[in-house]
Structures are given as C-alpha cells and as structure tokens.
Amino acid sequence: MVVVNALVQGILLGGLFAMAALGLSIAFGVLRVVNLAHGEIMTVGAYIAAIGLSWAGLNVWVSMLIVVPVLGFVGYWVQRLLLQRALRISELAPLLVTFGIAIIIPNVLIELFTTNKQQIATGGLAVRSIQVVEGVSIGVLPLITMIVAVALIAATQLFLARTRTGRYMRAAADDSETLRLMGVDHRRLYALAMALAFGIAAFAGIFLGMRQGGVTPFDGHLAVLFAFEAVIIGGLGSLWGTLAGGIVLGVAQTLAGVVSPELPLLVGNLVFLAVLMFRPAGIVRSKVVV
Amino acid sequence: MSPEAADAVRVDRYRRRMTVTQIVGAAIIVALAFAPYVFEPAVTSSWIKLFYLITLATVWNLLAGYAGMVSVGQQAYIGLGAYGIFVFNDLGLDPYSSALVASVAIGIIAFALSFVAFRLRGGYFAIGTWVIAEAVRQIVVRFDSLGAGRGRSISDYTSDPVMRNLFTYWLALGILAATLIATLFLLRSRMGIALQSIRDNEVAARALGIHVARTKRIVFVIAGIGAGLAGSVICLQAIGVQSPSQIFSVSYSAFMVFMVLIGGIGTIEGPIIGAVIYYVMDLYFSQMGLWYLVVLGALAIAVTLFFPRGIWGALSARYNLAVFPIGHRVVAVAPGAGVRGERRMAMAAGTGK
Numbered sequence: 072m073v074v075v076n077a078l079v080q081g082i083l084l085g086g087l088f089a090m091a092a093l094g095l096s097i098a099f100g101v102l103r104v105v106n107l108a109h110g111e112i113m114t115v116g117a118y119i120a121a122i123g124l125s126w127a128g129l130n131v132w133v134s135m136l137i138v139v140p141v142l143g144f145v146g147y148w149v150q151r152l153l154l155q156r157a158l159r160i161s162e163l164a165p166l167l168v169t170f171g172i173a174i175i176i177p178n179v180l181i182e183l184f185t186t187n188k189q190q191i192a193t194g195g196l197a198v199r200s201i202q203v204v205e206g207v208s209i210g211v212l213p214l215i216t217m218i219v220a221v222a223l224i225a226a227t228q229l230f231l232a233r234t235r236t237g238r239y240m241r242a243a244a245d246d247s248e249t250l251r252l253m254g255v256d257h258r259r260l261y262a263l264a265m266a267l268a269f270g271i272a273a274f275a276g277i278f279l280g281m282r283q284g285g286v287t288p289f290d291g292h293l294a295v296l297f298a299f300e301a302v303i304i305g306g307l308g309s310l311w312g313t314l315a316g317g318i319v320l321g322v323a324q325t326l327a328g329v330v331s332p333e334l335p336l337l338v339g340n341l342v343f344l345a346v347l348m349f350r351p352a353g354i355v356r357s358k359v360v361v
Numbered sequence: 362m363s364p365e366a367a368d369a370v371r372v373d374r375y376r377r378r379m380t381v382t383q384i385v386g387a388a389i390i391v392a393l394a395f396a397p398y399v400f401e402p403a404v405t406s407s408w409i410k411l412f413y414l415i416t417l418a419t420v421w422n423l424l425a426g427y428a429g430m431v432s433v434g435q436q437a438y439i440g441l442g443a444y445g446i447f448v449f450n451d452l453g454l455d456p457y458s459s460a461l462v463a464s465v466a467i468g469i470i471a472f473a474l475s476f477v478a479f480r481l482r483g484g485y486f487a488i489g490t491w492v493i494a495e496a497v498r499q500i501v502v503r504f505d506s507l508g509a510g511r512g513r514s515i516s517d518y519t520s521d522p523v524m525r526n527l528f529t530y531w532l533a534l535g536i537l538a539a540t541l542i543a544t545l546f547l548l549r550s551r552m553g554i555a556l557q558s559i560r561d562n563e564v565a566a567r568a569l570g571i572h573v574a575r576t577k578r579i580v581f582v583i584a585g586i587g588a589g590l591a592g593s594v595i596c597l598q599a600i601g602v603q604s605p606s607q608i609f610s611v612s613y614s615a616f617m618v619f620m621v622l623i624g625g626i627g628t629i630e631g632p633i634i635g636a637v638i639y640y641v642m643d644l645y646f647s648q649m650g651l652w653y654l655v656v657l658g659a660l661a662i663a664v665t666l667f668f669p670r671g672i673w674g675a676l677s678a679r680y681n682l683a684v685f686p687i688g689h690r691v692v693a694v695a696p697g698a699g700v701r702g703e704r705r706m707a708m709a710a711g712t713g714k
Contacts, residue, residue, distance in 0.1 A: 105484025107433065153666065160669050163431050166484045167618060167665045170433060174615045174658035178651040292611065296495060299488045303481070337499040340492055344477050347489070351480040 072206035073329055079207055081325035085318030086217030087278055091298040092305075092313045093223060094272035100308065101240045101264040104154060104165045108172035109272055110295030114288065115176060116142055116273025117280030121189035131193060135277055139270045146269025150262040158261075173291070180288035188285040197281055216278050220317075223271065224310045240264055293336075300343040306353020315355050319346075370693045374549065375686030382545075382685060390538045397527055406526040409598050411640045412533040413591040414620065416540045418632035418639075420587030421617035423544060426627035427553075428580040429560040431483075433614040434490025437474075437497040438585040440609040441467050442592025443602050444501055446515060451506070456515055457532055460593035464586050471585025475578045491611065498609035512608075514601030529597045536590045543583065544629055548687040552576055560627070612654065619657045622664045625671030629685040634673050 091113060098106045106112075119138045123129035129137075149172075157164035199211040231237040239260050242250045251257050279294060280286040297320065305316025320339050327338030346354065397405045417435070425431045445463025450456050474493055481489040502510045519525045547553055555576050558566040567573050592608065602608045616639060624635025646653050664671060676682055 099484070103483075105488060107484075107488060153662065156666050160665070162483060163425065163429070164665050164669065166431050166487055167622065168662050170487075170615070170618060171658040171662035171665070174612070174661075175655050178654045178658075182651050182655075295488070296492050299485070300492065303485070303489075307485075333503075337496065337503070340496040340499065343492060344496060347480045348477050 074326065076207045077325040077329045078322060079203075079209060080213065081322030082318050083210065083213035083217050084321030084325060085301075085314065085316075086213070086220035086321075087275070087282060088297050088301040088317030088320050089314040090216065090220040090223060090275040090278060090317075091272070091294055092301040092317060093220075093227060093310065094268035094270075094275065095295070095298045096302055096310060096313055097227070097264055097271070098268040099302075100244050102150075102154070102158070102165075102243075102261050104158070104169070104265075106268065107166065107169040107295065108176065108291075109169075109268075109298060110291035110293065111173050111176035112142060112146070112269050112272040112291075113276030113279060113294045114180065114286060114291035116276035117191065117286035117290070118180060118184070118189060119273075120277045120280060121191045121286055124191060125189070131191060131277060131281060135274060138273050138277060142273035143266040143270035147262045147266040149269070150265035151258065154265065155258055155261065173295070177288040177291055184288070186288060188283075188287050190285045191277070191280040192284075193281050197284055212281060216282070219278070220314065223274075224314060227271075228310060236260070236263060297339075300339065304343060304346045304354060306355045309353070309355055312353055312355030316353065319354065370691050373690050373692045375683070375688065375690070378683070378686045379549075386541070390534070393534055394531065397530055402523055402526050405530050406598075409526075409530055409533045409594065410643075411636065412530075412537040413594045414616070414636040414640055415633050416533075416537050416587055416591045416594075417613070417617050418620035418624065418636045419540050419544055419629070420584040420591075421614075422621045422626060422628075422632040423547075423580055423587075424584045425618075426621060426631075427548065427556045427560055428577050429563070430577065430581065431487045432478075432490040432584070433487050433611060433618075434478075434492070434494035435584065435588045435617060436609050436611060436613040437490070437494035438467055438471060438588035439592035439595065439613055440494075440498060440501065440605065441470065442589030442594075443596035443608045444507055445589065446593055446596050447507055447513060447602075450515055450517055456518055456597055457528055460532060460590065460597065463593060464590050467589035468582050468586045471582045471589075472578070474585075475581045478581070479574065479577065491614075494609060494611070498605055501609075502605050508602070508605075510605060512602040512604045515596070518600060525597075525600075529594065532597065533594045536587075536594065540587050540590075541629070541633075545685050545687065547583070548629065548685075552579070553687060556580065615654065615657060615661075619661045621671075622661050623671055625673035625675070625677075626669075628671075628673045628677065629687065630677070630683075631671050631673035635671070638672075 091110075094112070095106060095109045098104050098109070116138045119141065120129075120131055120134040123134040123137065124131060153168050154165050157168045193212065196215075197210075197212050200208040201211065201214075202208040229237075231241055239250065239255050240263075242255075243257060243260055243264075247257055250260075276286070276294070279290065283290070300320050301313050301317035303316065304319050305312030305314065320342065323342040324335040324339040327334040393408075396408075417439075421432070421435060424435075442460070442463055445466060446456055446459045449459035449462045454462060478486060478489055478493060501507060507513065519528070548556070555566065555571045558569065558571060559573055559576060563573055595608070596602055620635035620639045621632050622635070623638055624633065625631025642653075642657075646656070649656075668675070670678065673682075
C-alpha cells in the first residue's frame with residue numbers, strides 16, 4: 072500500500088513538474104532560447120505572492136492575478152531589451168544572459184529577504200487530503216495542481232492551434248525567417264512568447280511555494296532542473312509528453328522516497344540520465360511541434 | 362595574384378613569434394617557480410588562487426569559446442578533483458600524487474559522462490551538464506567515508522605549513538603551465554583548426570570530414586581534467602572541503618563564465634586577463650557579500666550584450682595583437698609580391714583566433 076500511495080503522490084507531483092516545464096518549453100520552442108533563469112522566475116513569482124500575503128494579507132489566489140501579469144510584463148521587456156539583442160550576437164549569447172539572470176536573482180533575494188523560508192499559507196489547503204482507500208490518500212492541493220496543469224497545457228495547445236498569435240508562434244518555431252518575410256513583427260511575437268513563458272513560470276512558482284508551504288532563494292535552481300528533466304524525459308516538442316515526463320520524474324522521486332528520504336533527488340536525476348542515454352528522443356513520440 | 366605567383370606564397374604559422382612566445386613563456390614560468398625563494402610565503406600562496414582561476418577560465422574557454430559547448434556543470438569536475446584527493450590519500454598516496462592520479466580518474470569519468478551529455482545540444486546541453494553536476498554531488502555525499510554532507514579534511518598531510526604552501530604553489534603553477542601549453546599546442550594543431558570550424562559552423566565542419574563528436578569529446582575530457590586539477594588545488598589549499606554544496610556550487614560556473622566573457626571568449630589571452638580581473642575584484646569586493654555575485658552576473662550580461670568580444674578580443678582586433686599565435690597567414694615569397702606579402706593577405710584564419 073505504501074508503494075501504491077507513493078505512486079499516486081508521484082503522479083500528482085508530476086503535474087507540478089509539468090506546469091513548471093511548460094514555460095521552459097514555450098521559450099525553447101518559439102525562440103530556441105533555453106532560459107537558465109526559468110526556476111528563478113518561478114521563485115520570484117512565489118516571493119511576490121509570499122510578500123503580498125505577509126504585508127498586505129493578500130490571498131494567494133488573488134495574488135496570482137497580480138503576479139502573472141507582472142512577470143509576463145517583465146518577460147516581455149527582458150526579451151525585447153536583453154534577449155532580442157543577444158539572439159543577434161550569437162547562439163551562446165542568450166544562454167549566457169539567462170545564466171547571468173539566474174545568478175543575480177537568488178543572491179538579490181538572499182540579500183533582501185535572508186535565506187529564511189517566506190511562508191505561503193494556504194489556510195490548511197496544503198495539508199488537507201481525501202482518503203481513497205486505507206493507506207492511500209490524495210492531497211487536495213496536489214490534485215488541484217494536477218487539474219490546473221492539465222487545463223493549462225490544454226489551453227496552451229488551443230492557443231497555439233486556434234489563435235492567430237499562436238499560429239505565428241508555431242510558424243516562428245518552424246521557420247522564423249519566412250515568417251519575417253510575411254510581414255510579421257517577430258520581435259513582438261518573441262516578446263509575447265517570453266511574456267507567456269514568464270507568466271506561466273511565475274504561476275507554477277506559486278503552486279510550488281504552496282506545496283512547500285513557502286519559498287526560499289534556493290528553490291529556483293532545483294525547479295529549473297526538474298522542469299528541464301520533465302521536458303527531456305517527455306521528449307522535446309510535445310506538451311503532453313512533458314506531462315508524461317513530469318509524472319515519470321515525480322513517480323521516480325516519490326518511490327525513491329519510500330526507500331530513503333535522502334534518495335528522491337538522486338534517483339530522479341539518475342532516471343533522467345538513463346532516459347537521456349537510452350531513449351534520447353523521450354518516452355513519448357512527438358507529433359505536435361511547439 | 363597571377364597563376365605563376367601562386368606557388369610563390371607560403372602559409373606562415375607565425376613560427377618566429379611562436380619561438381618568442383615559448384622562450385618568454387618558459388622564462389615567466391621558471392621565474393614564478395623561483396618566486397617562493399624571493400617573496401614571503403604569504404604573498405606566493407595568495408597567487409595560488411590566481412593560478413587555479415586562470416586554469417579554470419582557460420579550460421572553460423576551450424569548451425565554450427573553441428568547441429561551442431557552454432557548460433554550467435564544470436563544478437562536477439572541480440568537486441571530483443577535490444574529493445579525489447581524499448580517495449587516493451586514504452589509499453596511501455601523498456596528497457600531491459593523489460591530485461595527479463585523481464585527474465586521470467576524472468578524465469575517464471568525463472569521457473563516460475560525455476556520452477550522456479552529448480545527447481543534448483546548445484542550451485539543453487548547458488542545463489544537462491548542470492543536472493550531471495547535481496547528480497555527481499548527490500552520489501559523492503552518499504559516501505560516509507568522504508564525510509557525507511559535511512565535508513572533511515585531508516587526513517594524511519604534511520604538517521609544516523610552509524612546505525604545504527610551497528608544494529601547493531608549485532602544483533598549481535605546474536597545472537597552469539601544463540594547461541596553457543596544452544591549449545596552445547592543441548589550437549595550433551590540426552585539431553585546433555577543426556575545433557574552430559566546429560564552433561563557427563558544425564554542419565559545414567562535418568561536411569568537410571571533421572570528426573565532430575570525437576573532437577568535441579577530446580575537448581570535453583581535457584576540460585574535465587583541467588577543472589578537476591583546479592579542484593584538487595582548491596582542496597589542497599583549504600586542507601579539505603568545507604561542504605560538498607560549496608565545492609559543487611554552480612557559482613564556479615558563474616565565475617568561469619564571467620572571467621572568459623570579460624577577457625574575451627575564443628582567445629587564449631582573454632581568459633588569462635579575465636582571471637586576473639576577477640582575482641583583483643575578488644580581493645577588494647568580496648566583502649560585499651552576495652551583492653558581489655549580483656554585480657558579476659550583471660557585468661557578464663552587459664559584456665555579452667554590448668562588448669561581446671571582451672577586452673582581449675577588442676584589443677587584438679584593433680591592434681592586431683596575438684601573444685599566443687595560433688592563426689595562419691599567407692606570405693608571398695616571390696620578389697615583387699613582397700611589398701604586399703609583408704601585409705597579411707589572407708585574414709581568413711585571423712590572428713587572434
């Protein structure tokens with residue numbers, strides 16, 4: 072029963088990883104930029120929510136309405152002012168810029184808020200659970216996270232398939248040169264994609280913070296690695312594959328946690344490396360290219 | 362150029378300049394080796410840090426600047442180099458031999474890991490190396506004999522601090538010299554040209570018959586060994602490892618990126634300049650605490666965006682400088698073409714690159 076329970080928790084944890092990975096996938100898919108600061112954007116989102124809660128007593132769900140547009144706005148201008156320039160310089164430049172951001176953010180957060188955990192209270196939601204059978208219970212928050220993750224992926228798919236901007240983004244992923252020839256302002260399009268990526272990252276960051284009951288400056292480093300692992304395990308270019316990848320990673324971690332509390336991260340990383348070695352295209356065959 | 366003049370040119374590899382570089386370089390290394398007899402031990406032991414910083418910057422530049430592989434996971438090898446000292450020291454070797462034996466082991470590990478890392482490309486390669494570094498750290502801390510998560514100190518070590526500093530100094534200097542010599546000769550070799558063509562256009566390089574994966578793998582292994590040796594020096598100087606999360610910290614990658622970018626990526630001279638700048642900044646500003654890292658990150662971004670060639674890149678482009686000559690030039694040897702031949706007629710190979 073312990074194993075079954077761990078399996079269920081792992082699947083639900085996968086929802087969080089998939090949510091975290093979504094922004095990374097969008098940025099890479101549309102712009103071919105791997106955002107090494109992705110995890111830090113998640114952390115910043117969680118910090119704003121935590122501060123909103125402690126200073127203004129803002130409910131976490133309400134603060135999402137502020138955090139997501141704010142980080143989306145930041146993402147838009149980071150793209151326009153920094154990354155757009157970097158893209159013109161070389162292939163490596165955007166990577167180095169995002170790495171610079173990834174170094175700056177946690178250190179600023181430590182200097183401003185110390186290394187202490189900033190609480191994100193959810194009014195008991197994080198500990199509430201539904202007992203399915205004896206020994207297996209489903210946490211309410213992980214369940215909500217999973218549902219939101221699925222909805223978010225579906226919405227992103229719809230956005231990319233049905234809206235004009237979404238179609239342009241897919242076109243940019245395939246052939247941005249030609250798109251430019253068609254008269255589409257690729258800079259604005261790229262910035263919108265980055266805004267979307269940052270917004271979703273911040274959103275996922277708040278969910279991560281709620282799960283952990285708070286956020287520390289060090290969470291970003293871990294989060295970006297989890298997100299990346301979910302993307303690679305699932306297979307590049309498939310959003311539903313990323314969900315599958317997140318679930319594999321989540322299950323690997325929770326099952327390892329049954330054996331020893333020190334093992335989850337190591338086993339998660341080893342599973343990732345094994346997939347990379349033996350199934351480099353990921354566990355899901357990709358059909359939709361994002 | 363007329364057809365009959367075509368065979369009246371020769372490709373010059375800057376042989377004379379290379380000879381000068383070798384003589385001056387050897388003189389500097391010998392002088393530095395004798396420095397501990399002249400200066401106070403405190404002075405020379407503070408140079409150890411500069412030596413390993415230059416080593417780190419040089420090998421990272423080899424990876425990113427010449428082979429086009431941005432790794433943010435070189436701390437894996439730094440940590441392994443530090444922990445390798447414990448492993449071989451416990452087996453009965455003295456700490457200095459341990460460093461050298463560990464570097465061989467690290468070369469083998471880097472070779473094995475390259476098969477995983479090379480599944481990924483570009484940005485995902487960078488983040489993949491980061492995951493590998495995390496996994497390596499998580500495996501290392503599983504060993505209680507290595508101090509688990511607490512770090513440990515070298516058990517069998519010379520008790521005399523003067524001798525300790527002296528030997529660490531010479532080891533660090535030797536590693537630095539070996540790294541620079543290896544880099545210079547590697548880049549002057551056929552493989553150096555292959556590397557630069559891979560960096561500039563991997564597809565075209567492959568089409569020209571260059572073994573892209575093999576060439577990259579060799580560089581990856583060399584970079585791992587270099588970082589491992591630097592890690593050994595760090596461990597020897599601190600007589601141990603304070604905590605695994607420190608020696609395996611991603612900050613080391615940030616320092617390497619910073620040094621190489623500031624100095625000039627894709628040049629041999631650049632990382633040396635960058636390391637000196639970082640070393641001086643570190644002396645004066647490290648008491649700023651973490652804001653110092655913030656400034657480094659911001660500077661790295663600014664240099665990437667507005668000064669992508671770095672200090673040496675800009676200088677060498679402007680004044681046509683090359684301390685370490687690795688380029689080619691075509692020189693006319695026929696009389697009459699001599700005036701033009703004196704100038705560089707084929708800039709394709711460049712001088713700084």
